[in-house]
Amino acid sequence: MKSGLIKGFLAAAAFLSISVSLFAHHGNAAYDSRSVTVKGVVTAWEWKNPHTFLKFDAKDEQGNVTHWLGEWNAPSTLINFGITAKSFKAGEEVTVTMNGMSKTGQPVGRVTKVILPDGQELSMGSER
Amino acid sequence: MSKRLVATAIVLGVLVFSPLTRAQTTEKRESGKNIHRDGWDRIVPNPPADQQAGPAPVRDITGIWEPTPGYRDGVFATGPRNYPSDTKPEHELPFTPLGLKTWKEHKPGFGTTAVPIAENNDPFDICDPIGFPRLELFNLRAIQVFQTKGQVAIIYQNDQVWRNIWMDGRELPKEILEPRWYGYSVGKWTDDYTFVAETVGLDERTWIDNVGRPHSDELKVTETWHRVNHDIMEFTMTIEDPKMYTKPWSPLTKFRMRLQPEWFDIREMICSASEAQDYNKTVAEEAVAEKNAQKKAQPSK
Numbered sequence: 001m002k003s004g005l006i007k008g009f010l011a012a013a014a015f016l017s018i019s020v021s022l023f024a025h026h027g028n029a030a031y032d033s034r035s036v037t038v039k040g041v042v043t044a045w046e047w048k049n050p051h052t053f054l055k056f057d058a059k060d061e062q063g064n065v066t067h068w069l070g071e072w073n074a075p076s077t078l079i080n081f082g083i084t085a086k087s088f089k090a091g092e093e094v095t096v097t098m099n100g101m102s103k104t105g106q107p108v109g110r111v112t113k114v115i116l117p118d119g120q121e122l123s124m125g126s127e128r
Numbered sequence: 129m130s131k132r133l134v135a136t137a138i139v140l141g142v143l144v145f146s147p148l149t150r151a152q153t154t155e156k157r158e159s160g161k162n163i164h165r166d167g168w169d170r171i172v173p174n175p176p177a178d179q180q181a182g183p184a185p186v187r188d189i190t191g192i193w194e195p196t197p198g199y200r201d202g203v204f205a206t207g208p209r210n211y212p213s214d215t216k217p218e219h220e221l222p223f224t225p226l227g228l229k230t231w232k233e234h235k236p237g238f239g240t241t242a243v244p245i246a247e248n249n250d251p252f253d254i255c256d257p258i259g260f261p262r263l264e265l266f267n268l269r270a271i272q273v274f275q276t277k278g279q280v281a282i283i284y285q286n287d288q289v290w291r292n293i294w295m296d297g298r299e300l301p302k303e304i305l306e307p308r309w310y311g312y313s314v315g316k317w318t319d320d321y322t323f324v325a326e327t328v329g330l331d332e333r334t335w336i337d338n339v340g341r342p343h344s345d346e347l348k349v350t351e352t353w354h355r356v357n358h359d360i361m362e363f364t365m366t367i368e369d370p371k372m373y374t375k376p377w378s379p380l381t382k383f384r385m386r387l388q389p390e391w392f393d394i395r396e397m398i399c400s401a402s403e404a405q406d407y408n409k410t411v412a413e414e415a416v417a418e419k420n421a422q423k424k425a426q427p428s429k
Contacts (some may be wrong), residue, residue: 029412030244048403053410065381077200082159093191098365124162 031100031110039095040068045088047075052113056094070096070111073124081124093117164199167393172199173388181359186320189280189353192272193361196386203269206238208379210367213239213339227342227372241340246410250340251333253408256308257309258287259348260327261365263267265379266338267395270394280315280323285394292352293325294322306331307345323369325351336367337379344371363383 024039024104054070075085088094094116098109114121156266193414207213211221213236223231235249236242245253252258258266269285278296283289301312307329314415315325327349336343352364362382367373 048406049398050404050407051402071411076397079395080162080164082161082163120159122159125162127162 010072010105023119026085030102030104032103033099034101035097035099036101036109037066037095039093039096040066042088042090042092042094043067047085049101050074052078054088054094054096054098054114058107066107068096068110069106070098078124081122081127083122084126087122088114088116090093133233163184166391167184169397170391170393172388172392175359179359180328181357183356184321184357187323188275188290188315188353189323190275190386192270192390193385194270194392195268195359196384202264202383204266204268207339208294208343209383211341211377212383213241215240221312221341221377222374224370224372224374225370226344230342230372231340234335236335236338236340237274237410239339242387245302245408249383250338251335252399253404255401255404256333258399259289259331261330261351261367262335263287263291263310264351264363264365265336267306267397268383269397270388270392271385272370272394280325283394285397288396288398293327294303300326300328304345307331309334311349323353323354325353342368342372343367346371359387361387 031059038056038058040056042054042056044053044055046055047055051074052072056068056070058066058068060066072083079083094114096111097113099112100107100110112128113121115121164174166172185266195351204212205335207219212220213219220256221227234241235247237245237248237253237310244290252262264282265285265288271285272281274281276366278294280293280295282291282293284291289310291310291313293313295315296316298314300314304377309331311331312325312329313325315323315329318324329346329351330343330345332343332345334343335341347367347369350366350368351376352366354362355366359383362384364378364381366378368376
């Protein structure tokens with residue numbers, strides 16, 4: 001019981017410590033806690049500091065195109081999770097999960113997972 | 129037979145844990161797992177949990193060090209470990225009235241006083257030098273320490289800068305003619321395993337940490353680097369600034385750093401002004417849109 005409690009506390013502490021490290025040093029006040037998954041075609045993968053951007057276009061049933069902007073962690077962090085400057089190519093169809101959407105209602109979110117055309121999943125696991 | 133088994137196990141063990149073997153380890157790049165890589169994309173080994181570290185060498189903190197147990201433990205986006213910016217009373221700093229006023233004028237991206245990026249006035253967001261001590265209180269990553277007879281020099285992954293801590297007997301400057309982003313530092317060994325550095329003359333434009341804690345021209349920073357054993361060093365910092373704080377405070381106490389293999393290549397981590405400009409423009413446009421949306425939602429008076 002006691003060790004369960006300690007494990008729970010450690011897990012919570014670990015989660016808190018990794019979640020606050022997200023998107024340093026720029027703020028994260030612009031995002032809420034909504035989660036969205038969108039299928040689209042990559043238009044650009046910007047491997048830049050302080051954070052990377054995955055740009056992709058999604059089409060609805062009527063053929064209207066939405067230009068999405070997905071913000072992800074810094075290159076120096078992503079590289080440790082198997083995500084590199086060469087992970088995405090323009091024209092590829094990807095499925096992007098974003099946790100934290102722009103409060104403006106614009107199609108902007110914080111990327112947490114991307115599925116490539118071959119089914120490979122790119123993510124930072126449980127870390128942020 | 130058992131002797132042969134033991135010998136084989138020893139040889140295998142040496143091969144597995146040898147820095148050379150590990151440096152050359154190639155592992156399939158697998159996403160979702162945190163597999164730490166150095167700047168040359170080589171996998172950095174995690175030390176075995178039961179590894180017994182040898183004794184620390186005398187008066188020697190040279191080498192490449194990273195925060196431990198997690199190499200990202202020194203990010204401190206919401207303020208340093210002892211004083212994160214939150215609502216807990218124990219994390220309130222002993223501000224003077226001027227300190228509190230100056231802190232409120234600072235508009236950081238994190239902590240209780242965080243603002244949207246368009247309203248942010250963090251000097252590091254436009255790639256001004258990160259300055260000292262923020263260099264060690266936000267994004268403390270890998271460092272490499274060099275020693276000569278007259279100084280300890282530290283190079284930092286963070287913003288790719290270095291500092292010289294003089295130990296040739298000189299004293300801290302009595303009068304600061306030219307404040308510096310990284311100040312003026314002197315150091316000394318207080319025992320065979322503890323190096324203490326003092327720094328003054330710091331540029332007032334810099335923030336102490338990532339949540340905008342301020343400092344004045346009277347800031348004095350004391351760093352204590354204590355080598356616990358061969359592999360581990362503990363880092364403590366104390367802030368004294370009578371204009372901004374009524375008493376000294378320690379943002380970090382015994383923060384642990386681990387010695388890395390000699391082949392460890394420190395990754396580039398530079399604030400590029402053009403990339404920052406691009407980033408701020410992209411995200412700030414969102415923030416402006418947000419403000420406009422809020423204005424629309426408010427009924428006119």
